[in-house]
Amino acid sequence: MKESGRKQGAASPCAACKLLRRRCAQDCVFAPYFPADEPQKFASVHKVFGASNVNKMLQELPEHQRGDAVSSMVYEANARVRDPVYGCVGAISSLQQQIDVLQAQLALAQAEVVHMRMRQFSSTATNSPENASPSSKHITQSQTRSLFTMDMEANLGESLWSC
Numbered sequence: 001m002k003e004s005g006r007k008q009g010a011a012s013p014c015a016a017c018k019l020l021r022r023r024c025a026q027d028c029v030f031a032p033y034f035p036a037d038e039p040q041k042f043a044s045v046h047k048v049f050g051a052s053n054v055n056k057m058l059q060e061l062p063e064h065q066r067g068d069a070v071s072s073m074v075y076e077a078n079a080r081v082r083d084p085v086y087g088c089v090g091a092i093s094s095l096q097q098q099i100d101v102l103q104a105q106l107a108l109a110q111a112e113v114v115h116m117r118m119r120q121f122s123s124t125a126t127n128s129p130e131n132a133s134p135s136s137k138h139i140t141q142s143q144t145r146s147l148f149t150m151d152m153e154a155n156l157g158e159s160l161w162s163c
Contacts, residue, residue: 015035030058033058045070076088
């Protein structure tokens with residue numbers, strides 16, 4: 001396993017110190033999070049946030065939170081490089097639009113299923129004789145209840161997805 005972002009026994013500087021062209025100290029704050037074999041990781045973070053700001057942010061955080069902070073900075077920096085204006089917000093907005101379109105498609109499909117079941121139900125109801133036995137009337141009522149229940153479940157599912 002790597003210790004402090006460097007291979008054991010080697011004095012190879014971390015990606016941050018290599019990019020900044022400085023000597024990498026044993027207690028380098030960047031070394032655990034920006035290993036030498038991932039130079040692009042620090043390059044994008046440096047381009048967006050600047051080395052001094054990243055250094056300040058990391059030093060202000062407890063050590064157990066620094067890894068998550070670096071992951072967030074790398075994600076945001078890569079998003080900013082791809083989309084300088086919106087960054088992560090642009091990606092989130094795009095995904096939200098996709099969710100909205102897919103929810104609308106799902107609602108249409110569910111409505112179509114209910115419509116087809118109602119059509120099937122009405123065709124079986126019109127084929128039955130007017131003087132049907134009480135047991136067949138019971139079946140018709142239970143089928144109607146079943147269609148109503150399915151429609152309610154579909155609407156409940158939609159409302160749960162819209163939260």
